[in-house]
Amino acid sequence: MSALIEPALAERVLSRALANGGEFAEVFAERNAGLTMAIDESRIESVQSGASAGAGVRVLSGGTTYFAHVDGLDPDDVGRAADEAAAALHAAQAEPRPLRAVASTPHAIEQRPSEVPAERKAELLRDLDERGRAAGSEIAQFTASYAEVRREVTVANSDGLFAGDDRTRVRIGAQAVARRGDSVETGSETLGGHRGFELFGDDPGRIAAGAARKALILLDAGPAPAGSMPVVVGGGFGGVLFHEMTGHGLEADHVQKDASVYAGKLGTQVAPSLLSAYDDGRMPGEWGSDSIDDEGTPTQQTMVIEEGRLVSFLYDRLTARRDGVGSTGNGRRESFRHLPVPRMTNTYIAPGEAEPEAMIAEVSHGFYAASFAGGQVDPATGDFVFGVSEGYLIEDGRVTRPCRGATLVGNCLEALAAIDAVGNDFEMKTGVCGKAGQKVPVGTGQGHVRIQAMTVGGTEV
């Protein structure tokens, strides 16, 4: 792996960034190249090839971050960013420490997507299309997408850190539309990872079949119930529940602004003792993994909830310094155009002991949320909302008819405390998380989880 900017240039840039003072300076350089394409109406379209490069320079002084970013990686471009970041400061030159390289090993990529002929990627999409359309005569529409991106980063700072990473991600998605008379329903699935094209070696067509299956099931769906009832959440993308409900509230920037319901709760019991949870940016090949975060800190596994007790927040450098702790390797940024902020990587609830079937058998009247379309939370109040993409009624201990258009709403602390069973199954799924106008790839995971009471928002009152 070669650095995008050489140490000698990085040192000059850091020195320029500190020309008017400041306690800390950092230069983050990035080069990325990607290819996306889609199949729609059984035609390959929207073929897009993108490449960009640029740098962001930040200087910390007092409580303020001065940040500038430029497109381009010429020494002139990077130097201009340093001058702009320093422009609003008026103190004397501060001296950066000499750089020393931090060794990091990028995640192994077996088959570089850029070396795979484009026609094979088109073939992959054609296979998905065929699989999805073959799932049933009621599949009226099918679309699939392919995306690959390689993101090389180099980061250097005035504390002497010099580190880099080389990240390759691939992802495919499938969306099916099923139609029967006037009923129209959709289903979708994705598969992605911090991996090369080898990720698609093992039956990628299953996501097409899965998307079609969801859409077909919903054709038989009735209205979702409305009201408060026990809810069993499915494994895999069900983990978005924990991501929204707890993960965001553990990001230290929210906590330090007292804009998190978890502020002041470190060391206290926030969930029943059957629940333990982690954020882990090291998981091999996972969508939310990197070898270092975007500040050069090696990623790590962080236990956030230990048997119901809140044991750690998620930190970047800045928030860690404020709390007098070390960064947990969660300083992430969408690109060189963004400032790093504490972000989740792969967040999951550790497997418990309950059998998923038994968790459902114990519910007389409730709701089974097998999969979500997404969710949103206000970390300050803890209020959250989830859209259910695949949901069923639970009647007399059995999963019965599918429901369309259900939403789960609630409050984090109440819902977390109301978890009364965690399944012994486990699955990870991929997502794209938005915060402060920045989108980053995240993994979510869990087995089945049951919440004693939650508001289901449907149309059947």
Added chain:
Amino acid sequence: MIELARRAVEGTLASGAGDAEAYASEDAGREVRVHGGEVESLTAATKRGIGIRAWIGCRVGYAYGTDLSAAGIAELASRAAEAARIADEDEFAGPPELPVRLFRDMTGKGAPEGEEALELSDPSLAATPTAEIAELTLEIERAALGADARIAGVEQAVYADSAERVAIVSSTGIEGEYERTDCYGYVQALAEGDGGRETGLGFDLARNPAALDPTAIGREAATRATAMIGAGKPASRGCPVVLDPTVAASFVGLIGRGLGADAVQRGRSPFAGLLGTAVAAKALVIHDDGLDPTGSASSPFDGEGVPRRRNALIEGGKLRTYLYDAYTARRDGAASTGSAGRAGYRSQPAVSASNLIVAPGASGFEELLREAGEGVLVTDVAGLHSGVNPVTGAFSVGASGRAIRAGEAAEPLREFTIAGDLVSMLRAVRAAGSRPRWVPFGGSVSTPPLLIGEMTVAGS
């Protein structure tokens, strides 16, 4: 910029493309984030790049990049042509057809005779010193903190601006360039009381920072946050619902998306097959207007160089037109409505609304509440990206607001959902309020509050 775009078009034709289009943009922007009376971060951003569409026969491909050197552009041109070769043939693919009105003037002010010039750029934005916009942001925070004793803090106060220059050139003779400035400020306030905490958002947008009202932004956030103190859940039922402008805008944005001809032609819109039919109550009139001088999505021409215009979408209760770009227009045998949207040089053009404008009605806000009688006022919705089925228009989203009792706003409500489907909702609109407002959620939307005759509310 335009010279660069011309060179990119030439390079793409030299790479074997039959037709080519280049979109170049350059953007200088600033952002200030404030917390606790201090500037938390100050960002200076410059962005520049170019995106190329290449057509080879009936195949189209796209490439973008930031390397604007001669070698960089040559490489980009060949990547665009290569992308086109991967795509399958599509008989409707091709650049917009002439004649289109040309904008050779640097700022897009060269309007044809009889039409008003479109002024979207305010030079005072870039001339405003950074210290002044920092002070403006601090003032927004102070206004929120000082508005009410129950305001416990502010999550963040933010100001951001951008001065953008866009040029587009195509091998079919389109050449245009314009400049636009935009800025906005917002603050998220935290209120405490009754053992709980609440958040509220205040915001404003304009072409220059002097036009932003920091006091109003701060007050709005404080009012919204304190209004929610002590909120409970409503009983689950069907009832009249009043949507405040921020919430109405989110729904109007969804409607705009459903009216895009691409979604309609591919059978993925709840409005497919409804052209010319009654889809809404007469009280609801919606236009798409890319030439409104105050709209943040305005421009003299769209993302592929076709002049923007004002399109009546829903009027007299009927669906008047879908939104078309060149591709979807050719496919329907229609004319482009100037609706090729573009999120920047990194995105290829796709059908999208420009500014969506809901015509104001006669009723004041209090009258709307009176007319609702017993119901719910919704002041915030969450989970729109996951709670709406764009194909069917069915939705179920998280909401908060106030109860409406005897025609007046009563106790605050939270943690409930509103559910229904878009077309039924359009038909159930009983009245539009008299005071519209620009809202940047769900696109660029100007809308008054709306009274919906009945929606399903799910709470306790």
